[in-house]
Amino acid sequence: MRGFSTRAIHGNISLRDPKGSLRTPIYDSVAFEHASSDSLRLTFEGKKLAYAYSRIANPTVSDFEQRLQLISGGIGVLAVSSGMAAISNTILALAGAGSNIVTSKHLFGNTLSLLDKTLRPWGLEVRYVDTDDPEQVAGAIDAKTSAVFIESITNPQLDVPDCRKISEITAAHQVPLVVDNTLLTPYLFNCGEHGVNIEILSSTKYISGGATSVGGVIIEHGNFDWQQAPRLQERAAKQGQMALLAALRQEVYRNVGACLAPHNAYLQSLGLETMSLRIEKSCANTMALAAYLEKQSLVQGVNYPGLASSPYHDLAAQQFGGRFGGVLTFDLARREECFAFTDALQLVRRATNINDNKTLIIHPASTIFSEYPEVDKLAMGVRPNMLRLSVGIEDYEDLIDDLEEGFKAL
Ligand SMILES: Cc1ncc(COP(=O)(O)O)c(C=O)c1O
Numbered sequence: 001m002r003g004f005s006t007r008a009i010h011g012n013i014s015l016r017d018p019k020g021s022l023r024t025p026i027y028d029s030v031a032f033e034h035a036s037s038d039s040l041r042l043t044f045e046g047k048k049l050a051y052a053y054s055r056i057a058n059p060t061v062s063d064f065e066q067r068l069q070l071i072s073g074g075i076g077v078l079a080v081s082s083g084m085a086a087i088s089n090t091i092l093a094l095a096g097a098g099s100n101i102v103t104s105k106h107l108f109g110n111t112l113s114l115l116d117k118t119l120r121p122w123g124l125e126v127r128y129v130d131t132d133d134p135e136q137v138a139g140a141i142d143a144k145t146s147a148v149f150i151e152s153i154t155n156p157q158l159d160v161p162d163c164r165k166i167s168e169i170t171a172a173h174q175v176p177l178v179v180d181n182t183l184l185t186p187y188l189f190n191c192g193e194h195g196v197n198i199e200i201l202s203s204t205k206y207i208s209g210g211a212t213s214v215g216g217v218i219i220e221h222g223n224f225d226w227q228q229a230p231r232l233q234e235r236a237a238k239q240g241q242m243a244l245l246a247a248l249r250q251e252v253y254r255n256v257g258a259c260l261a262p263h264n265a266y267l268q269s270l271g272l273e274t275m276s277l278r279i280e281k282s283c284a285n286t287m288a289l290a291a292y293l294e295k296q297s298l299v300q301g302v303n304y305p306g307l308a309s310s311p312y313h314d315l316a317a318q319q320f321g322g323r324f325g326g327v328l329t330f331d332l333a334r335r336e337e338c339f340a341f342t343d344a345l346q347l348v349r350r351a352t353n354i355n356d357n358k359t360l361i362i363h364p365a366s367t368i369f370s371e372y373p374e375v376d377k378l379a380m381g382v383r384p385n386m387l388r389l390s391v392g393i394e395d396y397e398d399l400i401d402d403l404e405e406g407f408k409a410l
Pocket of ligand 1: 182215
């Protein structure tokens, strides 16, 4: 098999553009004309692979999906309008009123809010466990469990769940394991090889490259028997391993309407081509900044799985092959110091995103998690004196110079 970067750059090399364009064009059209009524009928019935309407499928989006399939090892991919759309569509397809999802309170803030505030009132039970103790996952699963949902590195707590152990538990209970792999991407973490059934990505982050566009991806790894999923049993009898993606494309995703715009798919395919280079640089920069921050007397603690001081270091090294992503957090004395530090920075931008080419800083407790009371924030691992740094691909010496300005302001 060709290497990761080659697959990301060339996509499906046998699908050449009829006009010889080396870039897949942006098919910015809502509808696609057919030569006959019968052709439209067959397309609607799913018996002919053709395009009809861009909310359901679009050639530029398909090109992006194929590249993702080639680099992830999945058997099918659905690209959607955002990372949140990828998560919500997946849960809507798997779960329902009366069922439960087993997850952790250490998750991206909007994902917690989706589960707790948006889906719980519709009758979904959300069971929180400490994923550091996989036995808690086993204890929370019952006959009504529709999925176990975790992040491969949690944002912003930077916990690293043991995916192999958790997948052994979910496989034994015949419950699908859904993993949000946004902070690592398939370049750093091969979900399929670790027993993950459904991989979710916010392609807004590392994939888009330079934060050009919002997008999300759902990857089917083809290793779950959907006959075991109550909502998909009927489809599984006909569509086998493609039952979940079929339920999404022919029902949930089609009806919810969270489609990826063709222009954004184009930008994200472009970003994907340079992703491996950018990830290498951002991981190396993050290690350098983590080591620098650890030596600063005004820093109370640095949290990064790449540091030997992290309780997750050995597991992360083994699961992710020696690179640890581009996000770290560090604690100063109080929230006031966090604000003063952040406001003194010139190069590092105050913004809420991760894995941009630019280095970004944010105080999660007063922003992403501001909708929660203090006690809940602490349970979610979001301390009032914690800053999150998403490290870009600049020259790290310039980043350190800028952080020095932050310390001078304290
Ligand atoms: C781990 C994780 N998952 C999902 C999302 C949501 O992605 P999007 O902003 O593309 O909806 C984010 C956004 O920061 C994230 O960090």
